[in-house]
Amino acid sequence: MKFLLPFFLGFCLSCPPSFAEPADPKAYLQMIYENKGGYIIPAEEIDAILKAGGHPQYGEIPYDSAAHILDDLNLSRQDVFYDLGSGVGKLTLQVYLTTAVKRSVGIELSKTRWIIAESCRKQATADDHIIHGRDLVFLNQDISSASLSEATVCFISGIAFPAPLIQSLMDRFGTLDHAVKVISVLPLPAHRQFMLIKTYNLPMSWLPEGVDVFLYQVTPTPPQPEASIKPRKRKKR
């Protein structure tokens, strides 16, 4: 039996890393989200989102449109993906299931949408698609105050996010100590740390004919040199 061990270890090391991908991720997502809704939310949730400076309007990036961008991004085990305004969590789950990211995080302020996302996360866990050491996280939080410090790739799909929210997100990306890629369905205002690297035209749930989607590279703020401290002169007595 002992002589089989090196062969077994060799076999394990030659296996590609598992990304918990179901045989057909698109069909799997369709199946677990069937009849889940998420478009209509209670009036008090709409009020809370507006009060927080966000916008409750709903729409989704279809699976194939997201797959097109994800092919270009080639996300690795070093990446942490954030969907800012993640709705019912389809994109966050797609990124988890079809890429190697260390963590896929969806942030959504509507409790109704977040509950649907959580129920699908639990379903994916029960179906053995969530692997120990790689996280799928849904947070019921306001994106304007949620921590983004770990993010390496962010999706901003708020079709109607107000300008101050977009500006504050951009400023926060700019203060990170590492480079970030930002995908936005709105063209972002000029910012010295944001460079547009690609424009796509992809079908979205609200416009199947195609919507421009923008991919930006955000360069981190260079570390500031420490202020030189002048030695204090001794007073002559």
Ligand SMILES: C[S@@+](CC[C@H](N)C(=O)[O-])C[C@H]1O[C@@H](n2cnc3c(N)ncnc32)[C@H](O)[C@@H]1O
């Ligand atoms: C257009 S939907 C995007 C859904 C998802 N990203 C997708 O592409 O499938 C935008 C979402 O952002 C949420 N949202 C708006 N303002 C928010 C805020 N301040 N914090 C968290 N979520 C917010 C809305 O409730 C809505 O579900």
